[in-house]
Amino acid sequence: MKALEKIFGIRIGKADLFKRALTHPSFTKEKELPYNENYERLEFLGDAVLKLVASQILFEKYPDYTEGSLSKIRSIIVSDSTLAKISREIGLCDLIILSKHEAKQGYAEIESVCACAFEAVLGAYYLDGKLKKLIPFLQNVLMQYIEEVDDNFEKFNAKAILQEYTQSVDKKTPVYNLLSETGPAHKKIFTVEVSHQGKVVAKGSGKSKKDAEQHAAYEACKVLGVIK
Helix, strand or coil: CHHHHHHHCCCCCCHHHHHHHCECHHHHHHCCCCHHHCCHHHHHHHHHHHHHHHHHHHHHHCCCCCHHHHHHHHHHHCCHHHHHHHHHHHCCHHHCECCHHHHHCCHHHCHHHHHHHHHHHHHHHHHCCCHHHHHHHHHHHHHHHHHHHHHCHHHHCHHHHHHHHHHHHHCCCCEEEEEEEECCHHHCEEEEEEEECCEEEEEEEECCHHHHHHHHHHHHHHHCCCCC
């Protein structure tokens, strides 16, 4: 709890909430504990808290942006990929409580696990009555990603851009095919190819299938001249 308080800079009142927020389902299964003793329910609540605060930040930062533009940026900011990066940077992943088997397999580094724990902690702080204190913390950790997405929107939104292009050509969507998965469970690298009209246009790799598809789409957009 002290480590968590140091990361977020917010005092903890109800310690049991935060223990739950850091507990992976594998641990409750291993110890035969009730379902609600892991982070899944708090993650559900924290997801709503995150979207609310992220929406407020974007609403205030970009007063001239349309609802559509704000929604597109927010979807990237609250994605597992972004949340996992934040969780690793602040050291939250190191605090996740796992079963012995999952701990040995390096599950604390898996993108979705890190993202879920981050959202669950937000949910715990909300129930602990600390929403107002969460806002400046989230402003600080999210801002660099918000600005990066805004400055490089085509790179982060390449799948949507590619799909708009292919549908304008022949009303068909791009086809993504997983070529390989390499590395241990907690550090896998996925490689994907994207095709249009039966021809492979480009390939891409990433730490998740979604990331790999996004990179492949970005390369395809460049090959097809959709973006520079």
